[in-house]
């Protein structure tokens with residue numbers, strides 16, 4: 340698995356505001372969208388394109404456009420939904436599929452409670468969106484699921500990753516070709532409840548939780 344960690348002052352600034360527990364949900368959602376645009380720019384460097392003839396007002400030429408089949412974007416509900424708008428702004432022609440997964444906070448087992456994806460993903464490039472990579476359980480399950488459906492190129496976009504989760508993911512996908520991970524930043528560690536430290540808390544709650 341290839342891992343890329345963004346290293347950019349604008350990313351650092353936006354993540355610091357995200358981390359602040361006093362940042363309200365509307366600002367949090369806006370910042371997540373902005374961070375996804377920066378992540379997606381890097382993460383789509385390997386997106387497949389094909390030649391197309393086009394005619395400018397001046398001359399005929401050959402340009403490059405996204406290849407078919409179209410890329411598939413998969414946000415992991417709930418928190419990954421906060422990254423969807425930013426991603427589809429950059430990739431408006433992508434298809435979108437959904438996976439609902441929740442971590443049991445006691446056992447850390449992953450429960451898949453919703454799935455709406457094409458049956459056959461053979462030859463598809465898939466972009467998985469989930470802001471938090473903690474133990475890695477959710478992403479490992481997701482990647483296995485997508486590979487079983489035939490996806491041959493899987494790129495995960497996460498905002499914060501813990502070293503423990505990155506390591507687990509690396510082992511979980513060992514031997515698989517064309518799996519990539521793009522992180523906005525890597526944090527220090529997990530705490531005893533498997534939350535990322537310093538992290539930003541529960542991303543789903545920060546995005547969609549009720550105001551206190």
Ligand SMILES: O=P(O)(O)OC[C@H]1O[C@H](OP(=O)(O)OP(=O)(O)O)[C@H](O)[C@@H]1O
Pocket residue numbers: 415416417418419440441442443469470471472473474475476477478504533541542543544
């Ligand atoms: O790496 P892991 O240990 O698997 O943890 C990461 C998962 O936890 C969060 O989702 P959560 O289960 O809280 O669901 P939510 O998005 O509905 O809040 C996060 O969005 C990831 O999906």
Ligand SMILES: O=c1cc[nH]c(=O)[nH]1
Pocket residue numbers: 418471473533534535536538539540541542543
């Ligand atoms: O720190 C964490 C860990 C898992 N899920 C989150 O939303 N935050």
Ligand SMILES: [Mg+2]
Pocket residue numbers: 418541542543544
């Ligand atoms: Mg959550």
